[in-house]
Amino acid sequence: MPDSGDVQAVKASNAGDSQVRVYAVAPRDNADPDEIVDGFLEAMTSDDPGFATARKYLTKQAARTWRPEESITVLTTAPDRDQADRPGDPDSQGRTFPISGRRIAEVDARHAYRPEVPSEFDTAIHVVQQPSADGKSKEWRIDSLPRGLVLGEADFLRNYRSVNKYYFASGESWLVADPVYIRQRQDPVTRMDSVTQTVKALLDGPTKWLGPAVDSRFPSGTELREDVRSLTPDDQSTLKVPLNAKADNVNAPACKGMAAQLLFTLGDLTSVRVEQVEILGSKGNRLCLLGKGQALQEFSPVRNPGRGENPYFVDEHERLMMLSVGGRQPDKPAEVPGPFGKGAVPLRSVAVDREENRAAAIVNDGRELRVGSITTEEELPAPVVISSALRPDDRLSAPSWDGRGDLWVADRNPLKPRLWLVPGGQGERVEVGTPWLRDGARVESLRVSADGVRMALLVTRDRRTTLQIGRVERTVEDGHVEVTVKDLQDAAPRLESVTAVSWAGPSRLVVVGTEKGGVQQVRYVQTDGSTSATSVLPGLNGVTSVAAPYGADQSAPVVANSGNDGIVRLVPGANWQPVVKAGSSPVYPG
Structure with a gap:
């Protein structure tokens, strides 16, 4: 620490910098229970495909049943891990580690963010010993853990970003924004890039809160073609979106509405520039093509959307x-x-x-x-x-x-x-x-x-x-x-x-x-x-x-x-x- 000189103001680094990436580290051999819990909490913040490394901290049964996509609990800071109470009996099974923090929001399986009045969050992670891979010793592993992901706000904002999905106001011809959170980069569970995640979220339907007031032009059951993991516009800024057979028989007006929902939704992604959307059927045939300008004029809730506003x-x-x-x-x-x-x-x-x-x-x-x-x-x-x-x-x-x-x-x-x-x-x-x-x-x-x-x-x-x-x-x-x-x-x-x-x-x-x-x-x-x-x-x-x-x-x-x-x-x-x-x-x- 300096002991002389002037005091200078500096900008603090942004803890939620989206350029920072965390790479999960697998548990080392003979790791003690504290290391296992700390390693797992850190691995939850990574982009590891399928959360494969995080699952290595779990027992086989816990690894099979853990669903990180089920929900995200957002805390003000990274979860605090307290010391486990050491059992008096050396033969006692397992250790329980209290996990705590201040909960500020929950994100559900449909990516809807729901804030809360900050409140105490208390849960626990339990570890037990199980035979190692070679069967000659035992390793500590987690057999009981909170549902979904538990992240501090900085890690949440580093890994996730807000985008608007769009659905039609019930019985009307204009679109309504429905904000959700998707992964900044590839989703560890679906392996989809951000564009594909956004399209999938749109096809999954509106959030529970907005659902009663909006409609979707996509037929029920419409999904991306099974093999699609990445969607990229071509050199004409046209995005081709291949759908399953549920969309094969849509009429022209419905297809135009589907394309408009896609164009409005993708317009919030600054990482890509989409000027047209071409919807493809299950056999690769074109169902319809719609440009961004036409979509804005026909489906915006504001008439003359390009006109300026005066205060x-x-x-x-x-x-x-x-x-x-x-x-x-x-x-x-x-x-x-x-x-x-x-x-x-x-x-x-x-x-x-x-x-x-x-x-x-x-x-x-x-x-x-x-x-x-x-x-x-x-x-x-x-x-x-x-x-x-x-x-x-x-x-x-x-x-x-x-x-x-x-x-x-x-x-x-x-x-x-x-x-x-x-x-x-x-x-x-x-x-x-x-x-x-x-x-x-x-x-x-x-x-x-x-x-x-x-x-x-x-x-x-x-x-x-x-x-x-x-x-x-x-x-x-x-x-x-x-x-x-x-x-x-x-x-x-x-x-x-x-x-x-x-x-x-x-x-x-x-x-x-x-x-x-x-x-x-x-x-x-x-x-x-x-x-x-x-x-x-x-x-x-x-x-x-x-x-x-x-x-x-x-x-x-x-x-x-x-x-x-x-x-x-x-x-x-x-x-x-x-x-x-x-x-x-x-x-x-x-």
Whole structure:
């Protein structure tokens, strides 16, 4: 250690560096029980085909029954191994080693990541002596172990990566993202490369949580041809995907939908560039061919997916203003046409539809939801939803539009809290089923995904505000459409409280929250609750609301409302920059 000189700041190495690889080492002869347990825990983090080396630490029976693909338990750090209690009787069978850690997530057999509030993880590994290969001595081996894999978070992120599978919203023609985790490189169990793993995961069907709200165009039982372990695009960036006989008789529209699911799914893999997908039948014959551009235009939940988005906010005079991302003066707000830009009514919060033709605004101290044009000068129609709550803060939440043009808002009246859907932003309002909105639960804010299948909600219960993701289901009963938001899942369990949320892509959110004992931070999270080490944005104090672009435009800024700095913007690779000193309710379309 140096004992003189200046202190210098250095960047810590990234413990989850995907370039680092761990190679398993087989147990040495006459290894003691401690070495066997430590060697096995290390071997679980390797890319060894079939986990063959890890199985060498197990008894023959345990090696046959261990299923590493069954699940992954993710801990904050690598599992701790305590000393075994040595038996008093020297002839006693085996030793038990306590294994512990802080569990933060579980990944199931369908690769779905499910976060948990950090909790104690306690299990054990038991070792016994069995005859060696030559039969002349005995070797210690593991005969009882936890199910699946048990990995620290750094090892998990080194070996696995998040990708979006895509399925069709039930009964609709647009696609919905379904995030899962696959191996970064070759999967030790299936021996498939990352592209093939991703295709297989798509064919296996949606995750259990999303399944009730989506459909797949692939016929039931469709799989990759049995001999396929690697899929690589050709020099024309065309990926040929050979399927089994279950897909041989699909019609042209269904095949196009299958190809679209593949193109959207493979679009998240930065390691390959796929511009076209060609689906092959069981005999190698072409079933259909679809290009990326056509798939985006026909199956995206956002109309005109290549069009840029502009952020909006409410200025100090309670008027709607726009920031032109592609304009010459991106920091200079522009007044929008129509009643909201002219100050016909003072605005409390707003939402702009995804076509950027209309805005929905909460007015009259939170009592009314009104919809008006932001492209033409016209009279403001009557309110579409009215709250009767006594206190302004107990009235209507900020509204949100989905990609199909429907408008959502929560009435926070403590006497009768409800969630409303306004079809097309102007039809007769529909009360949405909310089986979880009871026992004092309160919706602080909501944001609906472009596909209309998922809803991000800030829900307060017992004085704690958490980020929940709910699934939107639509059913037809007696000719009437019934809409329900159900199966809420905590998407940021490690945050003690959450202040604001915005969609930032098909399966990504930007969240403002505070960890227990920590300071406020702005960060990205996946809808499945997973995060990465690079997801935290530059620090900003007193953030009350935030908005992020949904599309892939890398130049579009994140916009926030900071109590100290007013409306601020953050472009990639820069720090927060002020826009106006006073303002509120920054939003992107949606």
